[in-house]
Amino acid sequence: MTTVFIKGLGLIGSSLARAIREGHPDFRILASDPDPKTQEYALSQQLADQMLPGLEGAEGADYIILAGPVDAIKADIRQLSQMDLKKGALVTDVGSVKQAIVDQAQALTKKGVDFIAGHPMAGSHKTGAWAGRALLFENAFYFLIPASQAAGKRLPELEDLLKAARVKWLQLTAEEHDKIIAQISHLPHIVAAGLVNQTEDTFAGQPLGTRLAAGGFKSITRIASSDPTMWSQILLNNSEDILKQLAEFQAELKEVAREIEAGDEAALYDFFQKAKISRDKLGPDQVGAAPGHYDLFVNIPDQVGALADVTRLLAEAGISIVSLQILEIREEIDGVLQLTFAREADRQQAKEILAAYEMKK
Numbered sequence: 001m002t003t004v005f006i007k008g009l010g011l012i013g014s015s016l017a018r019a020i021r022e023g024h025p026d027f028r029i030l031a032s033d034p035d036p037k038t039q040e041y042a043l044s045q046q047l048a049d050q051m052l053p054g055l056e057g058a059e060g061a062d063y064i065i066l067a068g069p070v071d072a073i074k075a076d077i078r079q080l081s082q083m084d085l086k087k088g089a090l091v092t093d094v095g096s097v098k099q100a101i102v103d104q105a106q107a108l109t110k111k112g113v114d115f116i117a118g119h120p121m122a123g124s125h126k127t128g129a130w131a132g133r134a135l136l137f138e139n140a141f142y143f144l145i146p147a148s149q150a151a152g153k154r155l156p157e158l159e160d161l162l163k164a165a166r167v168k169w170l171q172l173t174a175e176e177h178d179k180i181i182a183q184i185s186h187l188p189h190i191v192a193a194g195l196v197n198q199t200e201d202t203f204a205g206q207p208l209g210t211r212l213a214a215g216g217f218k219s220i221t222r223i224a225s226s227d228p229t230m231w232s233q234i235l236l237n238n239s240e241d242i243l244k245q246l247a248e249f250q251a252e253l254k255e256v257a258r259e260i261e262a263g264d265e266a267a268l269y270d271f272f273q274k275a276k277i278s279r280d281k282l283g284p285d286q287v288g289a290a291p292g293h294y295d296l297f298v299n300i301p302d303q304v305g306a307l308a309d310v311t312r313l314l315a316e317a318g319i320s321i322v323s324l325q326i327l328e329i330r331e332e333i334d335g336v337l338q339l340t341f342a343r344e345a346d347r348q349q350a351k352e353i354l355a356a357y358e359m360k361k
């Protein structure tokens with residue numbers, strides 16, 4: 001029987017466990033997680049057939065998936081390279097940085113163990129096994145970086161293992177990966193957290209300020225709710241790229257400050273115009289969304305029962321909502337409701353149903 005061992009059953013590890021269950025119901029899943037609540041949840045939901053301590057389940061496994069925080073992944077690779085793994089075992093990981101992990105994996109390659117580094121470019125600011133789902137990564141990019149030529153030949157095998165996740169596979173080097181991801185994922189997490197902290201300091205002793213935060217503030221700072229352990233480890237494991245891009249971002253902010261001081265309206269116009277053209281190219285559907293989360297923004301009237309109408313119509317159509325957030329509602333004018341769905345098809349169907357509802361109002 002094929003055995004899969006997963007170390008770390010949080011948001012990402014549990015989502016992969018669910019996808020493997022769906023794609024390969026005959027595979028045995030062994031898992032490990034230091035958190036007792038996760039262990040209990042994983043067994044109750046049959047995410048794993050057995051929970052084991054540390055790397056105990058790795059020895060007899062055909063596939064080993066490392067899905068803990070980045071430093072845990074690095075330590076696990078070091079420990080696995082000291083162990084006698086099953087002949088032909090394939091090891092992979094899901095960490096948000098790749099060069100530091102691929103470097104560690106040379107110890108596995110030297111022992112003849114195949115390692116393919118992986119990174120699903122989707123997820124969320126939520127954590128834990130209870131937030132995971134099989135289709136968390138649907139239509140999202142999933143980077144694969146084989147650590148050796150031999151491992152490269154086994155890409156189709158890994159893709160088949162995770163086929164039910166329905167991702168878009170993408171291969172690049174660890175160096176390219178870290179540079180790109182530093183700019184589009186790591187830097188935005190620093191900016192979001194920095195903005196929230198600076199806002200908190202500005203409004204110290206004046207809680208009304210934070211309570212008034214509107215849609216724009218909430219959508220650009222959503223990722224500031226991410227896990228602090230995970231993010232401090234990511235930054236320290238991709239420090240070179242991040243420091244360079246952070247310096248460039250600081251220079252961009254300094255330049256805006258200079259333009260404001262100089263009263264240079266034309267320069268400020270160019271600043272916003274350039275950003276608008278670039279951001280509009282991403283398309284409206286991505287606004288505020290994590291890949292794999294499909295957002296729909298709906299105008300709702302300031303009327304008793306309007307929110308209930310929306311949720312009832314979607315429930316009647318059998319569409320499930322991942323999250324619902326009121327972004328803005330003011331007396332006597334329409335409010336904006338942000339609905340998040342797990343699939344684009346659900347978002348489309350909801351859009352049609354709610355457009356018909358809006359017409360009738």
Ligand SMILES: NC(=O)C1=CN([C@@H]2O[C@H](COP(=O)(O)OP(=O)(O)OC[C@H]3O[C@@H](n4cnc5c(N)ncnc54)[C@H](O)[C@@H]3O)[C@@H](O)[C@H]2O)C=CC1
Nearest residue numbers: 008009010011012035068069070072095096123124127128
């Ligand atoms: N959150 C996201 O959106 C994404 C995260 N990642 C990467 O996935 C990995 C896991 O992140 P999430 O699942 O989001 O975090 P999470 O916080 O939901 O889950 C992490 C899990 O690892 C467990 N854990 C802690 N120390 C461990 C250890 N030494 N060995 C094994 N498990 C351990 C925790 O108990 C927890 O259940 C991280 O390396 C992160 O960089 C990759 C793509 C997206």
Ligand SMILES: O=C(O)C(=O)Cc1ccc(O)cc1
Nearest residue numbers: 096121122123124125289290
């Ligand atoms: O929630 C979001 O928008 C994210 O950015 C999720 C995420 C977090 C870490 C990654 O390595 C990849 C994706």
